[in-house]
Amino acid sequence: MSxxxxxxxxxxxxxxxxxxxxxxxxxxxxxxxxxATREPGGSYIAEKIREVILxxxxxxxxxxTEALLYAxxxxxxxxxxxxxxxxxxxxxxxxxxVDSSLVYQGFARKIGVEAVRxxxxxxxxxxxxxxxxxxxxxxxxxxxxxAANKGREINRLDQESLSFHESVREMYxxxxxxxxERIRLVDAxxxxxxxxxxxxxxxxxxx
Numbered sequence: 001m002s003x004x005x006x007x008x009x010x011x012x013x014x015x016x017x018x019x020x021x022x023x024x025x026x027x028x029x030x031x032x033x034x035x036a037t038r039e040p041g042g043s044y045i046a047e048k049i050r051e052v053i054l055x056x057x058x059x060x061x062x063x064x065t066e067a068l069l070y071a072x073x074x075x076x077x078x079x080x081x082x083x084x085x086x087x088x089x090x091x092x093x094x095x096x097x098v099d100s101s102l103v104y105q106g107f108a109r110k111i112g113v114e115a116v117r118x119x120x121x122x123x124x125x126x127x128x129x130x131x132x133x134x135x136x137x138x139x140x141x142x143x144x145x146x147a148a149n150k151g152r153e154i155n156r157l158d159q160e161s162l163s164f165h166e167s168v169r170e171m172y173x174x175x176x177x178x179x180x181e182r183i184r185l186v187d188a189x190x191x192x193x194x195x196x197x198x199x200x201x202x203x204x205x206x207x
Contacts, residue, residue: 002086002089003085003086003087003088003089003090003091003092004086004090004091004092004131004207005082005086005092005127005129005131006091006092006093006094006130006131006133006203006206007094007095007096007097007099007129007131007132007133008093008094008095008096008132008133008135009096009097009099009100009103009133009134009135009172009183010134010135010136010137010172010188011137011139011142011165011168012139012146012157013141013142013144013146013149014135014136014137014142014188015135015137015145015188015192015195016095016133016135017038017095018192019135019186019199020036020093020095021036022192022196023196023199023200023203024036024093026200032091033085033089033090033091034090034091034093035081035082035085035090035091035092035093036093037077037082037092037093037095038094038095038096039070039077039095039096039097039100040053040054040069040073040074040077040096041073042077042081042082042094043076043077043080043081045073045076045080046073046076046077046080049069049072049073049076052069053066053069053070053073054157063105063109063110063111066105066109067105067106067109067116067119068119070100070105071101071119071123072123074097074098074123074124075123078124078127083127094129097129097132098117098120098124098128099132099172099175099183101116101119101120102116102175103171103172103175104157104168106171107168107171108164108167108168108171113171128182129182130182131182131184131202131203131206132182133184133199133202133203134172134175134176134184134185134186135188135195135199136172136173136185136186136187136188136189137188137189138169138189139162139165139166139168139169140162141189142165184202186198186202
C-alpha cells in the first residue's frame with residue numbers, strides 16, 4: 001500500500017490545525033498508520049529552526065533569511081520524518097508545506113513567488129503533496145478567532161497588518177485556481193463539525 005501525503009493550508013485562524021487533529025482521529029480508526037506533523041518543525045532540528053523563525057522578538061529578520069530558514073526546516077523534516085513514513089505506506093497529515101512559503105514569503109513579503117518556488121523545489125527535490133486542503137476564511141474573522149483563543153501560540157505572523165493577511169488569502173486563492181486537482185478548497189467559516197466533514201469527504205475521494 002502506497003503512502004498518502006496530505007497538507008493543510010490556510011491563513012491565520014482558519015482552524016486547519018484543529019481540523020487536522022479531528023481527521024487524524026478518523027483515520028486512526030481505519031487502521032492506517034498516521035503521522036500528524038507540522039511545519040516549520042516536526043523533527044528536532046526543524047523545531048529548533050521554528051523557534052528562530054517565529055520568535056516575536058525577531059522583528060528585524062530579513063524576508064529572504066526567513067524564506068531560507070523555512071526551506072531548511074522543511075528539508076530536514078521531509079527526509080527525517082515525512083518520506084520514511086510514506087515509504088512504510090502511512091498517511092502523513094502535515095500542517096503547512098511549500099504552499100505556505102509561496103504565499104507568505106513569495107507573495108505577501110514580495111520576494112517573488114517563482115524565486116521561493118525554485119528554492120523549495122531544491123529543498124524538497126520536487127516532492128509535492130498528493131492532496132492539499134486549503135481552509136479559506138476572511139482574514140478579519142481569522143484574526144478575531146486568534147484574539148479570542150488565549151491558549152494559542154503567539155508568533156511573528158500575528159503581528160502583521162490586516163492587509164498582509166489579505167494578501168495571503170489572495171495568493172492562496174490564486175494557487176487553488178492554478179492547481180484545482182491538488183488544492184481543494186474548504187469553507188472554514190462554518191462550524192468545526194461542518195468544516196471537518198467537508199475536509200474528510202475530500203480526503204475520502206483521494207483515499
